[in-house]
Amino acid sequence: MTIISNIWLNLLSVVGTFIIIYMVFIIIFYSIMLIISLFHLRKEFQLDDQEPYEELLTLNYTKPISILVPAYNESIGINGSIRSLLGIEYPEFEVIVINDGSTDDTLEKLKTSFNLIKLNKVIRKQISTKEIEAVYQSSIYPNLYVVDKVNGGKADALNAGINFSQYPYFCSMDGDSILERDAFLKVMKPIIESDDEIIASGGSIRIANGCEIESGEIVKIRLSQRPLVVLQIIEYLRAFLMGRVGLSRHNLLLIVSGAFGVFSKHWVVQAGGYSHTVGEDMELVVRLHRMIKERKLNKKIVYVPDPVCWTEAPESITYLRRQRSRWHRGLFESLWTHRQLFFNPKYGSIGFVSMPYFIFIEFLGPVIELLGYLFMVISLFIGGIYIEYAILIFLISILYGSIFSMAAVLLEEWSLRKFPRVKDVIILFLFSLTESLWYRPLTVLWRCEGIFHLIIRKKGWGEMIRKGVSNDHA
Template sequence: MILELISGEATLPEGSLGTLLRIGLWFSVLILATGLLQNLLYTFQLFTAYRALRRRRVLSGNLSAWWNFAETTVPISILMPAYNEQAGIVESVRSMLSLHYPNFEVIVINDGSTDDTLTALQEAYGLEPVERAYPEAVPHAEIRGLYANPDYPRLLVVDKENGGKADSLNAGINLSRMPLFCSVDADSLLENDSLLRAVQPFMDDPDRVVAVGGTIRVVNDCRVRRGRILEMGLPRSWLARFQINEYLRAFLMARLAWSEWGAMMLISGAFGIFRRNVAIEVGGYSHGTVGEDMEIIVKIHRLQGEKDRDYAIRFVPDPVSWTEVPERLGTLARQRRRWQRGGLETFFKHRVMFMRPRYGISGTVGYTNMLISDVAGPLLELLGYFLIPLFYATGLLDLEFFLAYLGMVFAYGVFLSVGALVLEELELRRYPEPGDLARLTLSAALEHFGYRQINNFWRMLGWWDYLRRKQGWGEMRRKGFAESQD
């Protein structure tokens, strides 16, 4: 019936009902067109990612051949903001200190934690108060003290007033002494060669590359000891498994493709490397936003466009960082609401970039994708949930057409999820057990029946949080890594 209305072969009733149905009809066309456009984009991303993975430069399992390269790498400061991270902070820091990299420092920023995060670090590493001069290049809350131990010369712990993650990263930028800094989450573990892998684009293209993002993987139920992944494990929680599929699509497919196209608009706060002078030039991380990881990338795109500079922001597909994902619906809901709110804050704050050729492909294609996926996406999907029963109740929607369309949407979603899993198996092979691959394939199918819909509901709540200008992160419960140890 809808197709007949569009072609003019059928008519709608007159009056207010007809007007309402006409509006709904055109919204339906918009929803269908947007969905088709997104699916076409996802297809291009899948094949672009495959080509990029096939030609990527791979580190050998034996790192000895890479140390000639390593000796020429740029020094890096690892910045690790921490708020109430007592459960896993010691293992995370141990992971950082054991990295295979010739010249780096680890700066942990305790952002006014109300638990024993600072005490745990002091006891584990024998930290004592120290003095250290630093410039006030970017703004941040007051620093209460600095702590170090000569036995751990790479480690500096900063204790400061609570100001949020962006504020903590700014404090770390000021205290860092290296030309590059790497932002990581306190609940993350890095592989031994993470920095060697991620620094490659800076070495290959030193004049253009200003930032590099790395792949994030799920650490839940992996065997961990002394900050190292001993054995891959598939989470027992189906909620965590669904997130593995999401991460594979987001990193191994989408961000790799956007990097290839020159329009990557987000580097995850869990692992990203930046040129310190560029971060300072854009004013550091912005206060008053929970999407500081996306916002600083958009600020860099904007500045480079306004300065008419030739630059690049890259993505490294090899697994480099492992993070704990929520296994409780409430915790995951708060995370997704925060992500949505952060995306909206960034989009509207820098809306001057939208469809402006001076900002290159990031302002045209990249910002258009943000509009479709991050801004309008949850609204259109929610509208679809309302229009479908309305059209069915008024006889405008054929049940056969609806079931066929729904089947196509779900089948294509499963195809994309399994496609990302195939990329993982063909090129990276981090899930060697056939049973794990089978369970991930099953979760790739099941996530479209309920999990995707509740995610959209959380994103709408994120819209509501944005409209009422909600601040803060909300509590994020973590198990920590100790439960996974031998």
């Protein structure tokens, strides 16, 4: 028994040491990302950015854009979202709503609200999709179209929208999202100025729960009173302002959010459109990177921090758990589909930096963190030197979680300043201190649950109930 006990204790020591080394490495990595983001954001916002964006409204080389809105049972918030899109500041655009076989009154609400008239139009099928049942155009807004099709999932709906679109760039958006009026000017600016070098550009996603929204426009930015939502806001700030800014700086970005991203239609069609995976947005970006490297093209995919899209976040643990589990499954599907990129010299920094980052930090990170939590619990019963291990892991987890979240809140206030009330910034700052104590362990469990679902081959999105981000539901 003594030999077995010694082996067990030695194994525990090895596990504890590994967890500590891993978490220290993560802290160093994110510290570097924070520094890169800090300098990049200050460099961007030292400029007077109002005049350049207004100038884009009159330039004849500003590229027209098709806005694709896949909608499946989005009756609650669809009208507010569409009105938000129709009111954007941009010279030339079309809004294409793809009703993906909704079983609620989404289509009827669109017909009534926007006076839709049926069109007889042949659609060029560049990408294979489910059958199109009807196409409508608004008699009130000539640049608003609705494509009604057989249900095929979000990727299929987006592919149908690409087939129908007439402009060289398209934006994929969620049906429950609200755009700031100048968001497209900002997200398109690097594309316009790059002379086609940039083939995709993504903006920031913020949480609209708690904000006052009228006629599809943000009237007042306010925090939700629900702690679960506030912690999601902090999580989004950290992911976008620290993670994506740092990766985008060196063309290492593998994710452009499906809620707000602009793509060159030519290159997306060349890549085969969206795939039928849980994480179709990430998989497309990885495939574009892969195509760029294989064809030895000088193309970039970037993240632009300032253009903001506001979207609804889950307010209950049940739906947030489903979302995070699904996201983790989608992450694995994208990484597994393109596993040949991993440490492959042919793909340069994507193979040697981006893929290892998403595999070892984003995908396997929750497993290591869960081991850390289990180690701390076991150490309380064993005692001795293992208590010191547990304390060290706990302190590192606080630094890893809460401190970086606090830094993201300060970075937001220092650069973008989307939250006008000092009270809101203070609340975000204080909540970020508590993240490692309850919210982060929950997300770790949910992401590990996603890995378990992969093992048992669970499919599908899972039901998500929305309240609608806009008060304009009529």
